[in-house]
Amino acid sequence: MAISDKDFEQLRDFIYNLCGMYFHATKKYFLESRLTRRMEATATKSVQDYYLLLRSPRGTEEIKYLMDEVTTNETYFFRNVPQLAALETKLLPEIVEAKNKMGFRKLRIWSAASSSGEEAYTMAMILLEKRTTLLKDWIIEIVGTDINETVIAQAKEGIYNAYSVRNIPDVYRRKYIREDNGKFILSPEVKKFVTFNKLNLYEDSKMIFMKSFDFIFCANVLIYFDTASKSKVVQHFYNNLQPYGYFFVGQSESLHGVNDKFKTVHFPGGFGYKK
Amino acid sequence: MDKNLMLERAEILVGAVDDLPTIPVVATQVIQMLDDPDVSVEEIADLMLTDQVMTARVMKLINSPVYKPAHEITSLRRALVYLGLRHIRELALTTSVIGAFDADSGAIGLNLFWEHSFGVGMVSKIIARKVGYEDLEKAYIAGIIHDLGEVFLSNYLREPFQEVLDKIKSHPIKLVDAEADMLGTTHCEIGLCIARKWNFPEVYCEVISCHHNPGRATIDPILSAIVNLADLFCTVRELNYGGSQWISFNLNEEEAWSILKKASPALAQLDEERFCYELDDAVPDVKELVASIFNSTERVNP
Numbered sequence: 001m002a003i004s005d006k007d008f009e010q011l012r013d014f015i016y017n018l019c020g021m022y023f024h025a026t027k028k029y030f031l032e033s034r035l036t037r038r039m040e041a042t043a044t045k046s047v048q049d050y051y052l053l054l055r056s057p058r059g060t061e062e063i064k065y066l067m068d069e070v071t072t073n074e075t076y077f078f079r080n081v082p083q084l085a086a087l088e089t090k091l092l093p094e095i096v097e098a099k100n101k102m103g104f105r106k107l108r109i110w111s112a113a114s115s116s117g118e119e120a121y122t123m124a125m126i127l128l129e130k131r132t133t134l135l136k137d138w139i140i141e142i143v144g145t146d147i148n149e150t151v152i153a154q155a156k157e158g159i160y161n162a163y164s165v166r167n168i169p170d171v172y173r174r175k176y177i178r179e180d181n182g183k184f185i186l187s188p189e190v191k192k193f194v195t196f197n198k199l200n201l202y203e204d205s206k207m208i209f210m211k212s213f214d215f216i217f218c219a220n221v222l223i224y225f226d227t228a229s230k231s232k233v234v235q236h237f238y239n240n241l242q243p244y245g246y247f248f249v250g251q252s253e254s255l256h257g258v259n260d261k262f263k264t265v266h267f268p269g270g271f272g273y274k275k
Numbered sequence: 276m277d278k279n280l281m282l283e284r285a286e287i288l289v290g291a292v293d294d295l296p297t298i299p300v301v302a303t304q305v306i307q308m309l310d311d312p313d314v315s316v317e318e319i320a321d322l323m324l325t326d327q328v329m330t331a332r333v334m335k336l337i338n339s340p341v342y343k344p345a346h347e348i349t350s351l352r353r354a355l356v357y358l359g360l361r362h363i364r365e366l367a368l369t370t371s372v373i374g375a376f377d378a379d380s381g382a383i384g385l386n387l388f389w390e391h392s393f394g395v396g397m398v399s400k401i402i403a404r405k406v407g408y409e410d411l412e413k414a415y416i417a418g419i420i421h422d423l424g425e426v427f428l429s430n431y432l433r434e435p436f437q438e439v440l441d442k443i444k445s446h447p448i449k450l451v452d453a454e455a456d457m458l459g460t461t462h463c464e465i466g467l468c469i470a471r472k473w474n475f476p477e478v479y480c481e482v483i484s485c486h487h488n489p490g491r492a493t494i495d496p497i498l499s500a501i502v503n504l505a506d507l508f509c510t511v512r513e514l515n516y517g518g519s520q521w522i523s524f525n526l527n528e529e530e531a532w533s534i535l536k537k538a539s540p541a542l543a544q545l546d547e548e549r550f551c552y553e554l555d556d557a558v559p560d561v562k563e564l565v566a567s568i569f570n571s572t573e574r575v576n577p
Contacts, residue, residue, distance in 0.1 A: 022552040025559075089521055090447040254548035264547055266511045267523040271548065274525065 001036045003028065007047040011035075014054060018063060019223040020230070020254045021070075027252075034069040041065070064224060071220045077118045077125075077160075078167040080219070080251055082269025087215070088126060090267065091246055095214050096134055098244060106139040110210060112218040112237070114144030114196060117155030118164055119217055121186060124193040125172045143210075145199035155196045158186035202229065207236040214242050219250035227258070234259045238275060247273040276455045278464075278491075285424075285464035289472070292431050298473050301326040302371035306474075309364045319363060320352045332370040335568045365416040368475065372420050373568065381429030382437045387517045388426060389565045392419050394514030397561060398505035398554065406501065406539040414501050417482040420475075421502050424466030424483065432458065440519050450520045451487045463487055489531045497538050500531035507531075512554045514561060 003011070008031070012023045023031055035050065042062065044050040054062055078084065099105065107127070111120035120142050127140050146152050165177055165184045176187045199206055201221070216237050222230050237247050238261055247262060249255060255262065255273060262273035289295065305322055308314050323330055330351055337354045338347055348354045355363055379385040399418030400411050408414055428436040435458055443453045454461040466483040475483075482499050485492040486506060489499035507524050509515065526532045526547060536542050 016549065022549060024552060025556040086523065089445060090523055252552065254546070254552070256546040256548045263525050263527055265523055265525045266507070266547075266551070268511050268515065268518060268521060269513070271511075271551065 001032055001039075003032050003035065003047050007051070011047070011051060014051065015063075015066075016254070019067060020256070020258070021067070021223045021250075022252045022254060023070075024252065031070065034066070037069060038062070038066050060226075067223055071223070074163075075115045075118045075219075076164045076167055077122050078169065078172075079119065079122070080248075080270070081167075082267065083248055083251075083272065084122070084126065086267035086270065086272065087246075091215075091272070092130075093134065095244065096138075105137060107135065107141070108213045108242075109140075109142045110213045110216045110240070111142070111144040112199075112201065112216055113221040114146050114155055115148075115151045116160075116164075117144055117151075117158065117194065117196065118160070119219070120144035120155070120194045120196070121158070121190055123215075123217075124190045125168075125176055128176075128190060128193070129172070140193055142194040143213075144194055144196040145210075146196070147198065147200050149198055152196045152198055155194075158191050160184045160186070201233050201236075204232075204236070207233075207240070210236075210240045212242055213240055214245045216241060216245070216247045218247070220253070222249060222255070222258075223253060230258050234262075238262060241275045243275060245275050247275070249273075276459075281455065281460040282464045282467070284458075284460040285468050288432065288460065289427065289465060289468040292427075295427075295431075295469070295472070296375035298368075298371035298375055299326055299329060301329060302367045302374075303474070305367045306364055309360060314360070316352060316355045316360065319360070320355055323355075323367075324351060328374060329367075329370050332373060332568055333366055335564075336366060336369065339564045339567075362412050364476075365412055368479070369416055369419050372423065376426040376430070377569075378430065380433075381426065382433050382440060383425065383429040383516055383519070385426075386565060386569065388422070388429070389569070390562055391509060391514050391516050392422055393565055394509040394558070394561045395419070395421060395502065395505045397557065398508055399501050402501045402504055402535070405545070406497070406535050406542055408497060408501060413478070414498060417479060417498055417502050418505050420470075420479060421482055421486045421506065422462060422466065423469055424462030424464070427465050427469060428454070428458070428462055443520055445521055447521050447523065449487075449522055461487075489534055496534055500534040503531035504529070504535065508551065508554060512551055513558050 008023075008028050011031070016022050035047065039045075039047075039050050042050065042053060044053055053059060054066070095107075099107075109120075109123050111123070114120050124142050127135060127142075144155055146155075160183070162182070162184065165173070168177065176190050178185045178187065199210075201207065218237065222233065225233060234255060238259060241247060246265070251270070262275065265272050265274045301322060305319060308319060308322065323333065333351065334348070334354060336342065337358065338344065342358075344357060348357055358366065373389070377385065396415045396418035399414040403411050403414035439450070439453045439457050442448070442457065443450055451461045451463065463484050463486065467480055470480045470483050478495050478498065481492050481494045482502050485499040486502045489496055489503045492499040507522070507529070510520060510522050511524075
C-alpha cells in the first residue's frame with residue numbers, strides 16, 4: 001500500500017513527537033509495508049483512519065505495536081557504524097588520555113538494552129583489538145542488561161546466525177568467530193569481557209547501582225517510553241556516567257527536549273550525548 | 276598561526292599561477308551593468324543570452340528546489356523578472372564561479388566539491404530563515420562560494436594538498452587546521468585572494484575569509500556565522516567531500532552559535548537532532564541539483 005507524501009509526513013511528525021524516532025524519506029517504503037500489517041490488525045481502512053486511531057485514547061497501546069513492527073527487535077554486530085567510528089577515532093582516545101593522566105586505567109561500558117548481546121560483544125571486539133596499544137594494562141568491563149531473560153540466556157551462550165554476523169569486518173571475524181554447521185560461535189576471549197544481567201530500566205532502586213560508566217548505549221528502547229519515564233531513565237543514565245562520559249541512542253532516535261544536561265556532540269553520520 | 280602571514284603566503288601562491296581561471300566576460304559585464312540604476316531586465320537578458328552555458332546554468336538554478344517557482348520557468352526574461360534585479364548579480368556570480376572551475380582534475384572530485392558547496396548554500400538558507408536574516412538568497416550564495424579556495428588548492432597545489440587530505444583521513448583534525456599547519460595558509464586566505472581578483476562584493480569576500488572564524492567578521496558577522504554552522508552540519512551529514520574530513524562539534528562551544536543566538540534567542544530551542552535527520556533527507560536533492568547543473572546542455576528560450 002502506497003502512502004501519499006502528505007500522509008507520510010503527518011505520520012512521521014506524529015511518531016517523532018511522541019517517540020523521538022525519525023523516519024527518513026528513504027524509509028517510506030518500509031513504513032508502508034509495516035503500516036499495512038497494523039492497518040489489517042486494527043481493521044482501519046485508510047492511513048488517515050489509522051492516524052486518527054493513534055491519536056485516540058487507544059493510540060497509547062497501538063503505538064507500541066507499531067514501534068514493534070518498525071524496529072523489528074532485530075540486532076546485529078557492528079550495527080551503528082558511524083557511532084563506532086566516532087568512538088574509535090575520537091571519543092575513546094579522549095577518555096583514555098584523560099584517565100591516563102589520573103592514573104585510573106579502567107574502562108566501563110554498558111549496553112543498556114543488550115538483547116542477545118551483539119552490541120556488547122561488538123564493543124568487546126573493538127576494545128580487544130586495542131589491548132596491546134591504547135588499552136595496554138587497562139581493566140575493561142562491559143555490562144549488558146535487558147528486561148527479558150530469554151535474550152539474556154542467548155547472549156550468555158554467544159551463538160549467532162548468519163544475519164547477526166553479516167556486518168562484522170573480516171579482521172574481527174577471522175579472530176573471534178568460528179563457524180560450525182551454519183552457526184557462528186563467539187570466541188571465549190570476547191565473551192569473558194562481558195557480563196549479562198536482568199535489569200528493568202524503570203526500577204530506580206537498581207538503576208542507582210549502575211555506576212561509573214564511560215559509555216552507555218541504549219538503542220531503540222526509549223522510543224517505547226512516555227515523556228516522563230523517558231526523562232527519568234535518561235537522568236539515571238546521566239548520573240551513571242563518569243564526568244565526560246557519553247550516552248548513545250539508536251540511529252534515527254532523538255533525545256531532543258528530554259534532558260537539558262547532556263550536550264549533543266555531532267560527528268560524521270551521527271551524534272552522541274556528552275555528560 | 277598569524278592571519279596576515281597566511282594571507283601573504285596565499286597571495287604568493289595565487290600570484291604564482293599564470294592560468295588562474297577568470298570569470299566570464301559576460302558575468303563581469305552583467306555585474307557592472309547592474310550598478311546602473313536605470314538598467315532594464317531586457318538589457319540584462321540580451322547580454323546574458325550571449326553566453327549560453329551561463330544562461331543554462333541560471334535556468335537550472337532558478338528551477339531548483341532552492342528558489343522553488345510554482346511552475347517551471349523556461350524563459351530567461353521571466354527568470355530575471357521572477358528573481359528581481361537585486362538577485363541577478365548573485366546568480367551571475369555563482370554561475371561564473373561554477374564555470375571558472377569546471378576541470379575535474381583536482382585532488383577533490385568536482386562533484387563532491389559542488390555537492391558540499393550547494394549543500395552549505397541550502398543549509399545556510401534554512402538557518403538564515405530560522406534566525407530571521409533579511410536576505411535569504413545572499414545566505415544561499417555565500418554558502419555556495421564559501422570554499423572557493425579549496426578548488427584552487429585541489430587543482431593548483433594538487434600534491435601538497437593531497438598530503439593534507441591523507442593526513443586528516445580518519446584523524447580528528449580539521450581540514451583548515453591541517454592546511455595552516457602543512458601549507459602555511461588555508462583555503463580561507465586563498466579564497467579571499469581569488470575573490471578579490473574577481474572583484475567580488477566585499478560581503479562575500481568576508482564570508483570566504485571568515486567562515487571558520489565568524490567572530491573576526493566586521494561587515495556581516497551573522498552571515499559568516501550562518502555559513503560556518505551550515506558548513507559544520509554538512510560536514511557531519513554526508514555532504515562532506517566524500518568523508519575526507521573527520522570533525523566533531525558541540526553547538527554550545529561554537530562561536531557562530533553564540534553570535535546567532537544573540538541575534539535570535541529563539542534559536543536556542545532548535546531541535547538539532549531533527550535538523551540533522553531532515554538534512555539527511557535533503558541530501559539526494561542536493562546531489563540531483565549538482566548533477567543537473569553540470570550536465571546541462573540543453574538550450575534555453577530567450
